[in-house]
Amino acid sequence: MTTPTGSSNITADVRAFFTTYCSAFIRQDAPAIAGHFADMIHVASDTGDDVSVHVATPAEWRKTIVHLVEMYRAIDVGWAEATALTTEAISPRLVHARLRWSLQDRARRPLYEFDALYTLARHTETFRIIAIAHNEIPRYRRCLAKAKRPLGS
Numbered sequence: 001m002t003t004p005t006g007s008s009n010i011t012a013d014v015r016a017f018f019t020t021y022c023s024a025f026i027r028q029d030a031p032a033i034a035g036h037f038a039d040m041i042h043v044a045s046d047t048g049d050d051v052s053v054h055v056a057t058p059a060e061w062r063k064t065i066v067h068l069v070e071m072y073r074a075i076d077v078g079w080a081e082a083t084a085l086t087t088e089a090i091s092p093r094l095v096h097a098r099l100r101w102s103l104q105d106r107a108r109r110p111l112y113e114f115d116a117l118y119t120l121a122r123h124t125e126t127f128r129i130i131a132i133a134h135n136e137i138p139r140y141r142r143c144l145a146k147a148k149r150p151l152g153s
Contacts, residue, residue, distance in 0.1 A: 010089045014097050014120065017127045018082055025080045028072065030065045037061055038121060038128040048138030071140060075147050078106030083113070093122045101136075112139040 017036070024032035041061055045052045056064060084100035097118045103111040119131035 010092060010095060011087050013122075013127065014087050014095055015085065017120065018085065018097070018099065022080050022082060025069075025072070026078070028069045030062070030069050033065045033069070034058075034062050036129055038123075038130045041129060042119075042131040044131075044133040045137055046133075046135040048141065071144075072103075075103075075111055075140070075143050076105040077103050077111060079104040079108055095120045095122075095127070112143045114139050 021033070021036045024036065037058075039058055041056050043052075043054055043056060043064075081102045081104070082099045083102045084098075086098045088096045090096065097120060099116050099118070100113060101116060102113045105111055114134060114136040116132055116134040116136070118129050120127040121130045122128075
């Protein structure tokens with residue numbers, strides 16, 4: 001596979017992008033999270049039973065982000081970390097990024113990990129997420145069920 005010129009710069013830009021994205025999640029700052037997405041986003045989610053696919057408008061996606069922040073609060077997410085990142089530059093303006101996320105509670109105890117694939121587009125100097133595919137939902141559900149179990153069960 002041929003690597004476009006400047007791919008190390010692209011990887012550095014992608015790392016910087018996901019650093020601010022992760023920071024926004026840690027702060028539970030829904031508007032800052034939303035700022036990382038393009039005007040339209042294609043989302044594919046493995047729900048554990050099926051794969052949900054939809055295209056979200058900015059208003060729909062903002063509601064989804066608010067809901068996601070609420071979900072994270074329900075399990076006391078206090079820290080998110082990308083433990084693995086690989087990038088594939090399609091061009092200087094289009095990049096695929098694969099991340100392994102680790103979520104921890106406020107005491108930094110592990111909650112769960114999940115994988116996500118992102119397509120990033122750069123219309124200006126800044127990347128925006130235009131598509132995401134992830135397997136988080138089954139992991140979140142298991143974590144939530146565990147959190148709701150009485151102690152000693």
